[in-house]
Amino acid sequence: MMNKEELHRFISGSTGNESNICQIFAIKDGETIYDDCWHGFKSEDAMNVNSVTKGVMSLLAGIALDKGCIKSVDQKVMVFFPDYTVKRGEKTIYDVTIRHLLTMTAPYKGNSEPWKKVCTSNDFTIATLDFLGGRKGITGEFRYATLGIQILAGIIERATGEKCIDFANKNLFELLGLPERIPHGVSSKEDQFDFFMNKNPRKYEWYSDPQGTITAGWGLCMSAKDMAVIGELVLGRGLYGGKRIISEEYIKDMLTAHIKLGERFGFMNYGYLWYKPYDDKEVFAAIGDSGNIIYVNKEENVSVGMTGTFKPRIFDRVEFIEQKVLPAIND
Numbered sequence: 024m025m026n027k028e029e030l031h032r033f034i035s036g037s038t039g040n041e042s043n044i045c046q047i048f049a050i051k052d053g054e055t056i057y058d059d060c061w062h063g064f065k066s067e068d069a070m071n072v073n074s075v076t077k078g079v080m081s082l083l084a085g086i087a088l089d090k091g092c093i094k095s096v097d098q099k100v101m102v103f104f105p106d107y108t109v110k111r112g113e114k115t116i117y118d119v120t121i122r123h124l125l126t127m128t129a130p131y132k133g134n135s136e137p138w139k140k141v142c143t144s145n146d147f148t149i150a151t152l153d154f155l156g157g158r159k160g161i162t163g164e165f166r167y168a169t170l171g172i173q174i175l176a177g178i179i180e181r182a183t184g185e186k187c188i189d190f191a192n193k194n195l196f197e198l199l200g201l202p203e204r205i206p207h208g209v210s211s212k213e214d215q216f217d218f219f220m221n222k223n224p225r226k227y228e229w230y231s232d233p234q235g236t237i238t239a240g241w242g243l244c245m246s247a248k249d250m251a252v253i254g255e256l257v258l259g260r261g262l263y264g265g266k267r268i269i270s271e272e273y274i275k276d277m278l279t280a281h282i283k284l285g286e287r288f289g290f291m292n293y294g295y296l297w298y299k300p301y302d303d304k305e306v307f308a309a310i311g312d313s314g315n316i317i318y319v320n321k322e323e324n325v326s327v328g329m330t331g332t333f334k335p336r337i338f339d340r341v342e343f344i345e346q347k348v349l350p351a352i353n354d
Contacts, residue, residue, distance in 0.1 A: 030351040031059055041343065043313060043334040045070060046247035049352050050255050051325040057352040058248070062332065068224035069244040070330040075317055076229075076243035077172050078309025079195070079253065081125060081296035083179055083187065085261075085273035086194045092182040096122040096276075096295075100129075100155070100174060103181045107152055116156035124175050125295035126281045127165050132157040136170045142215060147232040148177030165282050165293065169240035172296070176239035188229055188237050198268050199252050204243065206231035218242065222332040241311075250309075250317040250328025257297075257307065257319050258326050278307050289338065300341050308341055316340045323349065 025033060034041050045064040049057035058066055087093045100119045101107070109116055115130055123129040132154045144150035151173040176187045183190050192203040207218070207230045218230060230242025237243070245253075256262075257278070261269035280292030280299050292299040298308045305321035314337035318327040327344050331337065 024350045024354070025347060026354045027057065027059070027351050030347060031061075033347070034061055040314070040334075040337050040339060043331040043337070045330045045332060047327065047329050047348060048247035048251040049325060049327045049348065050251045051323070051352070053255070056325075057327075057348070062222070064224055064330075066248055067246060069227050069246050069249070070225060070315070070332070071218055071230070071241070072243055072245050072250065072315040072330060073241050073311030073313060074169065075245070075250065075309045075311035075315045076239065076241050077169075077296040077311075078317060079191070079243055080172055080175050080239045081277055081294075081309075082195060082253070082256075082269060083191055084121065084125065084175060084295070085269045085277060087179050087182055087190070088273060089270045090183070093121065093178070096120065096125060100124065100178065103178045104152065107149065110153070110156075113156050115158070115160050116152075118161050119155060121175070121178065123161065124171060124178075125277075126293060127167055127171070127296075128161075128163050128282070129155060129166070129168065129171055129174075130157050130159060130161055130164075131155060131166060131168055131171060136168060138170070141170050141173070143212070145233050146236070147173050147234075147238065148236060152177075165284060167288075172240040173238065176236055180236060186235060186237075187239070188231070188235075191229075191237075195253075195268065196249075198266060199256060199263055201249050201252060202227045204229045206235050206237065207242070220333050245328075245330070247328035247330050250315075250330070251326045252328075253309075254317045254319045254326030254328060257317075258321065258324065306341070310338075310340070313337055314340045314343075316344070318344045320349075323353075325349065325352075 046060045097120050141150040179187050207228045225244045228244050230238040260271040261274045277295040282293045307319045309317040313334050314331040316329050
């Protein structure tokens with residue numbers, strides 16, 4: 024078992040999966056108990072946390088639901104897009120609900136995600152709607168689709184009448200005492216590549232399309248502290264600093280194991296864009312590529328945020344936190 028100093032040295036000297044870790048921040052029993060950085064990062068620096076963005080989108084959907092802007096997770100997606108022209112012969116799209124988006128059981132046409140088509144379009148949400156649906160109908164099958172979550176950003180904007188980033192700043196970041204995010208702004212192909220690959224700290228920004236709508240499946244820039252604070256909100260079942268930010272009912276539903284995942288996802292359970300790694304433990308996580316993670320452990324009453332620079336296919340962070348970080352911070 025390592026202490027905090029040994030953990031710092033271990034990560035500094037790592038040539039393996041841990042070599043890209045930039046920040047770890049932990050809150051236990053409401054107190055900051057660990058705050059450490061590597062690779063020239065400081066505590067207040069931000070990083071594109073990739074798919075952890077999805078976990079934040081789930082919280083925003085919950086807030087929109089609490090406010091009555093969204094009536095129910097079983098509301099049909101197309102209700103929010105009356106002006107969208109559905110492709111000829113496409114019927115499945117009319118059956119897709121918000122719940123399908125949140126549990127990744129929405130059906131899509133084609134075998135792979137049309138990144139180029141969507142990310143070079145003028146409106147990412149509408150471009151994503153073009154591949155929602157398909158001939159197979161709704162099968163209830165889990166299909167991990169980063170672009171699909173984009174539709175959720177469009178729904179929140181149309182339901183609330185404001186830009187998703189403004190809604191997030193006002194109803195989440197600000198109430199948690201976190202810096203407001205700014206839209207990244209119009210970008211080029213080179214800029215998108217840089218956004219993923221650049222190993223330097225980023226601003227408190229959120230990637231956005233030409234309409235100023237944020238990317239919902241990736242592209243939110245946060246520090247490990249931001250993530251630990253969001254984890255603390257989840258730990259508090261929607262309460263933070265004595266303030267009710269999200270209903271307990273939604274948090275409970277969000278963390279419920281709605282689907283059992285297969286081998287590719289380590290047989291974890293899936294809620295609403297949050298993972299429940301074990302069947303029998305109250306542990307939850309919002310997980311992104313490169314080892315970015317919000318880790319929440321109810322039994323230990325601890326929340327951990329961790330950022331990492333671009334390094335594909337790192338999926339062992341839950342294990343790493345439980346085997347290395349928790350023992351060090353409990354020492």
